[in-house]
Amino acid sequence: MAIHYWEEEIETLPRIGLQSIQLRRLQHLVTRVYKTVKPYRDKMEEKGVRPEDIKSLDDLGKLPFTVKDDLRDNYPFGLFTVPLDEVVRVHASSGTTGKPTVVGYTEKDIDLWASVMARALACAGAHKGDMVHNAYGYGLFTGGLGAHYGVEKMGATVIPVSGGNTKRQITIMRDFGSTVLLSTPSYALNLADAMDEMQVDPTKLSLRVGIFGAEPWSENMREEVERKLNLKAVDIYGLSEVMGPGVAMECLHTTKGMHVFEDHFLPEIIDPESGEVLPPGEKGELVFTTLTKEAFPIIRYRTKDISRLIYETCECGRTLVRMEKVTGRSDDMLIIRGVNVFPSQVEHVLMGIEGVEPHYQIVVEREGNLDTMLVQVEVSGAVFSDEIRVLENLGKRIEAEIKDMLGVTCKVKLVEPRTIQRSEGKAQRVIDKRKI
Amino acid sequence: MKVEQIAIFLENKSGRLSEITGVLADNNINIRSLSLADTADFGILRLIVDKVEKAERVLKEGGFTVGKTNVIAVEVPDRVGGLASVLKVLEKAQLNVEYMYAFVNKSGENAVMIFRFEETDEAIKILQDAGITILSGAQICAL
Numbered sequence: 001m002a003i004h005y006w007e008e009e010i011e012t013l014p015r016i017g018l019q020s021i022q023l024r025r026l027q028h029l030v031t032r033v034y035k036t037v038k039p040y041r042d043k044m045e046e047k048g049v050r051p052e053d054i055k056s057l058d059d060l061g062k063l064p065f066t067v068k069d070d071l072r073d074n075y076p077f078g079l080f081t082v083p084l085d086e087v088v089r090v091h092a093s094s095g096t097t098g099k100p101t102v103v104g105y106t107e108k109d110i111d112l113w114a115s116v117m118a119r120a121l122a123c124a125g126a127h128k129g130d131m132v133h134n135a136y137g138y139g140l141f142t143g144g145l146g147a148h149y150g151v152e153k154m155g156a157t158v159i160p161v162s163g164g165n166t167k168r169q170i171t172i173m174r175d176f177g178s179t180v181l182l183s184t185p186s187y188a189l190n191l192a193d194a195m196d197e198m199q200v201d202p203t204k205l206s207l208r209v210g211i212f213g214a215e216p217w218s219e220n221m222r223e224e225v226e227r228k229l230n231l232k233a234v235d236i237y238g239l240s241e242v243m244g245p246g247v248a249m250e251c252l253h254t255t256k257g258m259h260v261f262e263d264h265f266l267p268e269i270i271d272p273e274s275g276e277v278l279p280p281g282e283k284g285e286l287v288f289t290t291l292t293k294e295a296f297p298i299i300r301y302r303t304k305d306i307s308r309l310i311y312e313t314c315e316c317g318r319t320l321v322r323m324e325k326v327t328g329r330s331d332d333m334l335i336i337r338g339v340n341v342f343p344s345q346v347e348h349v350l351m352g353i354e355g356v357e358p359h360y361q362i363v364v365e366r367e368g369n370l371d372t373m374l375v376q377v378e379v380s381g382a383v384f385s386d387e388i389r390v391l392e393n394l395g396k397r398i399e400a401e402i403k404d405m406l407g408v409t410c411k412v413k414l415v416e417p418r419t420i421q422r423s424e425g426k427a428q429r430v431i432d433k434r435k436i
Numbered sequence: 437m438k439v440e441q442i443a444i445f446l447e448n449k450s451g452r453l454s455e456i457t458g459v460l461a462d463n464n465i466n467i468r469s470l471s472l473a474d475t476a477d478f479g480i481l482r483l484i485v486d487k488v489e490k491a492e493r494v495l496k497e498g499g500f501t502v503g504k505t506n507v508i509a510v511e512v513p514d515r516v517g518g519l520a521s522v523l524k525v526l527e528k529a530q531l532n533v534e535y536m537y538a539f540v541n542k543s544g545e546n547a548v549m550i551f552r553f554e555e556t557d558e559a560i561k562i563l564q565d566a567g568i569t570i571l572s573g574a575q576i577c578a579l
């Protein structure tokens with residue numbers, strides 16, 4: 001397989017060279033932010049750290065964190081480092097809880113974004129000549145436009161189809177000969193269902209690769225999408241506070257982590273409880289510092305995403321560190337009888353059992369001094385039986401596999417379909433009734 | 437010789453049973469026999485109806501988890517030891533009964549029992565060889 005790079009030199013640079021670029025950029029960034037943005041300066045002064053204290057990459061840990069509330073507190077443009085007349089675009093989060101968060105880009109930022117997005121596309125084997133079906137939503141959300149400019153930069157053809165109108169999307173896919181699909185993984189499954197309904201055979205389409213992101217998804221879901229759409233599914237990572245799509249990207253040579261474009265986005269892993277930086281390879285909360293963005297740089301942004309950094313060199317030749325597929329959110333982490341539990345682990349177990357659909361809800365309660373965990377699982381047609389014994393065995397099997405995976409005993413309760421709200425909108429995966 | 441049975445998953449919540457019978461009545465589907473098996477957490481409702489395909493469809497549309505299985509309707513002499521004589525045949529052939537329940541109407545002088553086996557075809561053969569009458573879906577719906 002020929003390897004496509006977009007910026008080969010930097011993507012395959014020996015780590016020592018990469019680190020010196022990172023340090024130089026970090027020092028420059030901290031100095032600039034300290035001078036121009038009062039909220040950053042205040043926080044640094046509070047911690048007693050000045051720009052000249054950043055002498056090595058390890059000194060990054062001395063800097064204060066930035067959290068989502070900092071963005072809300074400085075709504076809308078308080079953390080921008082350039083005058084507004086240099087900002088050529090803004091994006092904003094939907095703000096379902098509280099004020100939205102607003103980010104801005106200079107012309108140079110937009111160009112940088114297109115470049116990292118082009119790198120991401122190249123990681124997935126896309127190239128000039130590809131017909132790229134971009135089903136990420138266009139608008140305030142960074143997904144659609146972010147991916148769009150990367151495709152154009154690369155010289156491939158972008159179909160800016162955005163989200164929704166699924167049947168028309170399939171017609172376009174078939175008639176235009178889409179070769180690359182960009183969407184959320186759950187939307188990819190919607191497309192597969194609609195194809196089935198329209199009796200469109202995915203093996204007759206030209207789709208080769210799907211680049212899926214903007215929501216967490218499991219290995220089992222990857223297998224399902226690949227099978228149902230007859231393409232190779234790769235994972236992309238990004239978040240608007242850092243840039244948008246194109247922060248990290250899986251290559252075609254591994255399913256063990258996405259290459260972080262760390263000459264622009266410097267990652268760290270911290271303990272979500274203590275805030276301490278964890279040793280390389282350990283699992284914890286992912287933190288990003290942007291090294292080159294102009295309008296809206298961010299220092300040590302706590303993503304709440306749980307991941308791990310993998311430093312082993314990849315077969316593709318890229319020396320860029322890989323971040324493991326996000327396995328949960330530090331927000332969602334439950335501590336049950338002293339064990340850290342992520343709802344995504346339960347989902348993983350369910351997806352691994354033939355016919356079981358990942359429609360579940362975890363209910364945690366405390367009886368006396370003991371936490372109890374109840375997992376409600378919807379009974380799909382595929383696993384339903386007219387025999388009590390078969391269903392009881394299914395429940396027991398799920399209980400055993402959860403115990404195996406999490407190390408926590410739980411009780412499984414089988415429930416009727418559609419009892420648990422679906423993932424469009426926000427499914428409530430966890431109900432914690434403990435009064436602690 | 438097999439009879440199609442509809443099975444429905446039920447959480448033990450009040451009102452669900454009447455919802456199901458309501459859906460079927462609205463669609464002019466006649467319940468010929470019914471059995472509910474349950475545990476502490478859930479139940480399985482098994483139905484013999486006159487319009488199987490339609491019942492399956494309308495229940496699915498109503499958001500229920502529905503399954504279809506083959507069962508056997510067996511004529512059992514309506515006298516002391518009638519059922520025992522049938523069970524004896526099965527025991528001798530080492531056929532395991534998953535579950536059984538009584539059909540409401542009688543077939544002439546005989547009672548009718550619904551049997552669920554893992555090995556349906558084998559069970560039919562053994563019962564017939566023993567001279568036991570097995571009724572088809574059409575036959576029991578006509579009772």
Ligand SMILES: [Zn+2]
Pocket residue numbers: 251252253254259314315316317318
């Ligand atoms: Zn690679």
